[in-house]
Amino acid sequence: MTKPMPTIALILPAYNEAATIAPTIEAFYQALPEARIVVVNNNSADATRSIAEQTLAQLGAKGEVVDELAQGKGNAVRRAFLSVDADVYVLADADLTYPADQVHDLIAPVLEGRADMVVGDRRSGGHYNAENKRRFHNFGNALVQKLVNRLFAARLADIMSGYRAFSRTFVKSYPILVSGFQLETDMTLHSLHRRMRIVEIPIAYRDRPEGSYSKLNTFADGASVIFTIAQILRYYRPLLFFVSFSLLFALAGFIAAIPVFHDWITERYIHHLPLAVLAAAFEIVAFLLLAVGLILDSISHHEKMRTELHQLDLERRQARPEP
Ligand SMILES: Nc1nc2c(ncn2[C@@H]2O[C@H](COP(=O)(O)OP(=O)(O)O)[C@@H](O)[C@H]2O)c(=O)[nH]1
Ligand SMILES: [Mg+2]
CATH class of the missing domain: 1.10.287 (Helix Hairpins)
Structure with a gap:
């Protein structure tokens, strides 16, 4: 008896991404036509939802648009992790910043049973610092990263990347308690704390194209860096x-x-x-x-x-x- 082909689910949280959702879906469909593409819409005020549905239908791709009412990336990913069943999960942004053609590099370690979580590392290739234009933001990220690496004696290059692949075991045993952008850091902390196997794969990273805007706010997130550090120490x-x-x-x-x-x-x-x-x-x-x-x-x-x-x-x- 041959083993059945592993199923792959691609999760794309999307909030007001009308400008980029279609090309993102197309790029991932091209790279991974067998995957089920799940777009988690979160009360988008623009046409994100209808564009996503149209694109999926036009391509004849497996998948659907899921609506999550509670606002926030953490809530959106939580919904997808709860309702979608697959052997391998891929998480990416709906903003064309992550390279869809590297998705195979990301899922390979999970498929081979070498990793519980694979992280698309934007830093090691030098792309992120060149492409990301927010200095203060980089500084805050670096601070949290140093702390995390120190606490867990790890040497991770990018703890906040949004491009990741997970095993089924990871997804079905990860309690998502955060609601917003703390999600990525939380995933990393959870894996380190539970001594899971994290593999980092350097990826090419591009800044958002013209006319597309990040949902991150540097100042609110600067304050939340300090808060995050306090939380990490308090809990871990x-x-x-x-x-x-x-x-x-x-x-x-x-x-x-x-x-x-x-x-x-x-x-x-x-x-x-x-x-x-x-x-x-x-x-x-x-x-x-x-x-x-x-x-x-x-x-x-x-x-x-x-x-x-x-x-x-x-x-x-x-x-x-x-x-
Ligand atoms: N469903 C959902 N997705 C969100 C929300 N906020 C951000 N996203 C999505 O999460 C991804 C990452 O957000 P982004 O603004 O690109 O953050 P950045 O990459 O750190 O600048 C994008 O695909 C966003 O559309 C939200 O409240 N709900
Ligand atoms: Mg992004």
Whole structure:
């Protein structure tokens, strides 16, 4: 018996992409005619929806346009991951920025069982820095990337790429809790945290064509970089996060206590009574933060154990399907 051909689903989240959705679908159809193309429309105010439907019909491509009401790229991809069934999933932008002809390079490691997630890396080829015109944006991205690589002892070149391929196991075990553009970073964090196999493939990247606009806002996203970093530490390294604050308070308490000790040593009497109260308060807060860190660290340890067991269960069932 020959194995059935693996099915491939291409997910294209699209919000107001009337200018580029048709050529994007065409390019991917040309590169991968057997794939099911799923466009996730998200209340687009322009003709994105009808153009996508027309293009799919004209090409005779498998696929459909799915509507997601909750706004945001994370919500859109979540809808597709929930409702679409395939062996390999490809995620790309609907804005012609990612090279459709490299899609085979992206899915190969998944098909060969070498990777759970393959990332189209825009940086290593040098295209992204040349093509992307937003400096501040690059800086914020680099900051988050350094942190992530450090925390997980990884050496990823592009943690925010939107061009990716996934195994079925990845897609069906990835809880999408983010709603917007944190999606890409979250996917990377999830994979690293669960020690999945990530393969990066350098790709050519182009900026959006004239008349097509990014949905990203540099300033809102700059603030969200700081927020993202805090979130990452809070969720993935709770002990480090809370102990850092705890140490700050402990130090402040110590400094506040210096005159108090001085009073006591030289005169056996405390003149700086308010400082004594402040120092004690700081030390109590420091202790509370330490306790919170320890509790959350234990919880995250148990959570890790639980997901690992789940992973083992999945592998076991795949190896020996229940009758
Ligand atoms: N469905 C859906 N897609 C979105 C939304 N926001 C962005 N997208 C799509 O996600 C992809 C990436 O967005 P883009 O603006 O290109 O971000 P950039 O590549 O980081 O500049 C594009 O295909 C957008 O149409 C949204 O709210 N809903
Ligand atoms: Mg884009």
